[in-house]
Each structure stands twice: as structure tokens, then as C-alpha cells.
Amino acid sequence: MNTERTDTVEARAARHAALSDPSRLRIVDLLTLGDLSPSEIRTTLGIAGNLVTHHLNALESAGMVARSRSEADKRRSYIHLTDNALVGLTPGRTEGASRVVFVCTANSARSQLAAALWATHSSIPATSGGTRPAEQIAVGAIATANRHDLDLPQEPPRALGAVLTDSDFVVTVCDNAHEELGVAGHLHWSIPDPVRVGTDDAFDTAYDELERRIAELAPRLTAT
Template sequence: MNVERNSLVERARVHAALGDPARLAIVDALAVGDAAPGELGALLEMPTNLVAHHLKVLHEAGLVVRGRSEGDHRRTYVRLVPETVAMAGGPSLGEVPRVVFVCTHNSARSQLAAAIWSRRSQVPAASAGTRPAQRVHPRAVKVARRRGLDPDRWRTSQVSDVVKPDDLVIAVCDIAYEQLPPDARPRVHWSVPDPAPINTDAAFEAAYDEIASRIDRLAPLLDETAVPVVSGR
């Protein structure tokens, strides 16, 4: 009975946090990607102090967390906690002709994301980098094969050579997001930590799991024929 009581209290706190229209708007904005507090304010036409107040309430309810940018270390990005917000609906993004995943070197996260997406959704996917490396990272290839993906045709590409005007651009790293050209719209930001500096299989596996989880949340908003991601495949 104590467990049930605690569960009810937690659920009530989440519902109370979501009961304000401004906070619900913030959650909707974060449903498809991470954002800095200032970006949320600009998007929702909300003053900075009000954004800070609402983010504090959402944080205390366990709905959002903050992380510091790997690029501009003065920035912080806000992200949803999927386990807490699981029962809150997300906004529909309508039809998207293609999704392009972007990271700095196009050597790991963006390649994995495009491959996972192609198994998850019928919406076409591609990948690119703001500063492409010469080759795909060997550990990304290793993880891809372990998860049943085929990395044999993966090649690195420059953003300007890949992105088209109607593409939905998803930056899967902070640095790439901050370096995207202004005309790369619409865009979504996923603050996925770069596994390359750690350079362990575990770090690349963690990146895979993070990306797969986010795709599992986003794909149904774009494609009614989406199928669930299976982590081990």
C-alpha cells in the first residue's frame, strides 16, 4: 500500500507540473529535441524569468534535466526525461519527406542514427557532418554489426552536399547543432554525448541506446507505419 501511495504522489506531482499551459508548451517543444532555455523563450515568446520558473517546476517534478554543451561550455540544454513523461502525448510533426542526421564528423552518432531510423520508419534517412572525418569510426562499425546493422556502405559526407530544403535535420551532437547553417530548417537537436573521446565499446553502445530511444519517441510522430526499435537488434 505504501508503494501505491508513493506512486500516486509521484503521478500527482507530474500532473500538477503539466497543469500549467506554459509548462505544457515547454514539454511539447522538448518532445522532439533538446533546447537551451533562451531558445525555449524565443520559441514560445516567453520572458527569461518565466522560462526559468517553469523549468524549475518541471525539473522538480522529474520531467526535465539539464546538461552542459560539449561545444560552447557556457550553454546548457534542457531535455525531457522519457520515463517521467511517458504518458504525456507529443505533438504531431506532419509529413516529412526525409530525415537527415548530422553530427560533427559523420563518423559515429549520425551514421548509427540513420541506420536505426531506416529500420524504424519508412521515412527515408541520410546522414552528414559539419566537418566530416575521412572514415567512419571503427567502434561505430563494430557496434552496428553487433546490433544487426550493415555499415559496409557507410561513407562520410558534408552537410551542404546532403541536406535539401524540405529535409528535417536532426543534429545528434551539440557542436554540429551550433554549427548548422541558418537555412538548415526545420531542425531538431538531440544532445547525445560523443563516444569518441572515451573510445570504449561501452561508450558507443550507450550512444546507440540513447539514439534508439529518441528515435522510438520521434518516429511515430512522423510515420504511422513506424515499428518499435528492438534494442538488441
């Protein structure tokens, strides 16, 4: 017997079993493009908090979701899909957009890298902004872009209010910005701030996570 193949089939079966409940299927659909806190899931689905906890525990047991602590409010956590969550399954959520706006607090690293990465994956225009913009792009972000042959925009950090329009598709890539904006954003990616750590590894980790998420989102976002 091929043990590895049997284990793979059993893992897939566990994921399918976890998704047999309509609420858990809806949770996974929501998480295919962005991270959500348990309270945001409760509000979106309109179900009791104890049921959200039950469903998240079932998805976690099947290896489909994991939790991370908010860098802003340490009492808050975000739920995200694991790398293998959708292996053998088909995501069900698509969106439309005329322009994508990536947002972080300072608009000096993550949102700048995200806008530049987006241009390599999609023809839909993209830009970035910050809720409290810094004076200049972080040196670490520039160095990361250079290491990956990525062209960063020439504009300095800008305030979100100066770039945002009502028709933009907003992706927050910073817990602080997301929690400050609340429901104003369409998607949230809970990506640790590399500027706080300041190392090449921290910036490369943020870059890799942005690259992975953008590669997944781009083919599922259609121009409007």
C-alpha cells in the first residue's frame, strides 16, 4: 500500500468532511482572498459566537485554517487558510475591480511592494496609500525590491485619502490600517510589519507572502 498516497486521500477527505457544513463552506469561501477575525466572521455570517468557534475548531482540526495574533490589538486574532487548505478543492469567490489600492499604515513598505508586485501579475491598475504616511519609502523595502528585480513606484508615501475613490478595490496589508479603517476595505491580508524587525529576512518574508497572495488573487479579480 502507498502510505503517502493514502494519507493524502485521507487529508482530502477530512477537508471535504469539514466543508460539508454550509457555514464552514462559507467561512472558507470568505478566507480564500483575505484574513478575518472571528468577530468579523460572526458579523458576516450572522451566527452566534459559539458557533463560529465550533466551526473554526472543525476547520483547524482538518488543517484548513490557522490563527495569528494581531500586531495592533494583541487580544485579537486573525484566521487565514493554510497553504494546503484548498489542495484538491476549488475556491468559490471572485471579485471585480477597476483599480486595486493596497493600504498599510505608513505606505512605506508592504503596500508599496504590493502595488509593484500587482503590476507583474495583472493589467488592472494598482496604487497604494497609508493611513499615516511616512516621509519616505523604507530603505529595507527598496533593498528588497532591488533583490527581486522589482520596480517600485517613484511616488513617495501618500495619504490614503489622497488616492482613494469610491470605485477602488481596497486591500489592507497591515493589521493597524485594517482595524483603523474597519469595514472600509474589501480584503485584509494580515502580514507582519518588516520595518519593525528591519532585517532582510523580515522584508523577504513579507515580499514572499505578498507574492503568494497576489498570485492567487490576480486571476480571480476581473476588470470592471
